[in-house]
Amino acid sequence: MTAAVADFLSPEKRSERMSRIRSKDTSPELALRRALHALGLRFRVHYRRLPGTPDIVLPRFQTAVFVHGCFWHRHAGCKVASIPKSRTAFWQEKFERNVQRDHRNIAALEKLGWNVIVAWECELGSRRHVEEAARRVASEIGRRRGA
Secondary structure (H helix, E strand, O other), rough: OOOOOOOOOOOOHHHHHHOOOOOOOOOOHHHHHHHHHHOOOOOOOOOOOOOOOOOEHHHHHHHEEEEEOOHHHHOOOOOOOOOOOOHHHHHHHHHHHHHHHHHHHHHHHHHOEEEEEEEEEHHHOOOOHHHHHHHHHHHHHHHHOOO
């Protein structure tokens, strides 16, 4: 059993802070969408008809893109993917469930014949990196089209 750690924020302030953590339309996701659009690619966002509700879907090319936050989706080797010091057992279980869900969703999409690309938050930190990620998506589409 872990010892309770006093929160330095009031419940109202903690709630306000937590409510600002976005699950969709994050800055990295918006940046990648702008870069893909600049390359002339058209897509759908948060496509609920597919397993895992991919962040960006290019239906014409059967390609789904997930923009994963390094902390929540456990980007291997990334310094942002650290485990909080309090309630470590809770967080480890939570992160493990997230990773398992990600693997299930990717496998389900691939089984349906979809190409799945994961772009990591840390890889989208600068305009140059965002443009590289967009070119990688375009390259995958071109490779898939030629297959």
